[in-house]
Amino acid sequence: METGVYIPIISDYGFKATFGNEADSLFLRVALQALIKSDSPIREVHFDKNAFEALTIDSRSGIFDLSCTDEKGNQFIVEMQLEFAPYFVQRMKFYALHKFNTLVERGEFDYANLPRLYAIAFLEKGILPTASYHTVANLRSEQGEIIDSQMSFITVEMAKFNKQVAEIETDLEKLVYTMKTLHTTEPTQYPAFWNEEWLRRAIDELDTRKMTPEERAYFARVTAANAEAVKAERQKIQEAREAENLAVKTETVKNLLSLGVLSISQIAKTVGVSEDFVLNLSGDR
Known part of the structure; x- marks a missing residue:
């Protein structure tokens, strides 16, 4: 901060x-x-x-x-x-x-x-x-x-x-x-x-x-270390959210495929994924 x-x-x-x-x-x-x-x-x-x-x-x-x-x-x-x-x-x-x-x-x-x-x-x-x-x-x-x-x-x-x-x-x-x-x-x-x-x-x-010069140096080290740690933690959170989102989309595509009502293209548009993503889950590849 x-x-x-x-x-x-x-x-x-x-x-x-x-x-x-x-x-x-x-x-x-x-x-x-x-x-x-x-x-x-x-x-x-x-x-x-x-x-x-x-x-x-x-x-x-x-x-x-x-x-x-x-x-x-x-x-x-x-x-x-x-x-x-x-x-x-x-x-x-x-x-x-x-x-x-x-x-x-x-x-x-x-x-x-x-x-x-x-x-x-x-x-x-x-x-x-x-x-x-x-x-x-x-x-x-x-x-x-x-x-x-x-x-x-x-x-x-x-x-x-x-x-x-x-x-x-x-x-x-x-x-x-x-x-x-x-x-x-x-x-x-x-x-x-x-x-x-x-x-x-x-x-x-x-x-x-x-602050003494030593205190200033220590403060600078702590600040830099915390900034890197927070950045890394936010990256982990972002990756976790992306993995969760992928899991939800995968489950949704599988459910729609099992119904056999929509085409590959329709499923892809509905879920917001590529047709290749749907094809890979359909087993047609």
Whole structure:
């Protein structure tokens, strides 16, 4: 993605420099508190070694993640998804249940004392049939009654967020606005809340004017590697779509041939393929 003075938070580099900043976790702690709608400040977090390394081979194609634990033992999985992902909810469940099983095993199957688990996902595109940009989901009854709150699924669909600076009040709104607009904003257009300590520290990490030569070189390498990875992933998606389209056309041609009603030429025009394609499937060659 294009970068001006500030590196996008929603880039690989930006995500690691802000959410994944082990040396200064203030931004992450305030962000997590806002995301789970807690009145209690998160005073410290411990970063877990990424438990999903073997499961996220495609992480460079627009999925970045981290895992951490707060001082109360609450578990957090935070993910960022840039490409359109209609089945991302399934991915969230896979990660959360993998983490849940790990917690149970570590606790020697003591279900009564399991910590809270929050699976949090930032999605650049919208995928849920909901109006709100921020969704908190738990296991509920048909009447909407909470059955279990030990595991929570939280999604932030940034495409649905459209508040202007004058409308922004909560830390959650400040967070999403910053994630959406920082890299397109000039320093002279700073909203006042960007001077709040938790946001100012994060923004400083993304200010290209304050980067050392080594940081600039690293940023350039990460950007180039991600661009190639995304390009390769899109090529794979395109090839998969073409293969699926070919399979559908093949099945349609076979069905029409079996009916014996249309000529080779008519079938080719109906399905949108060449006559040679139809002939090869008809067995007349």
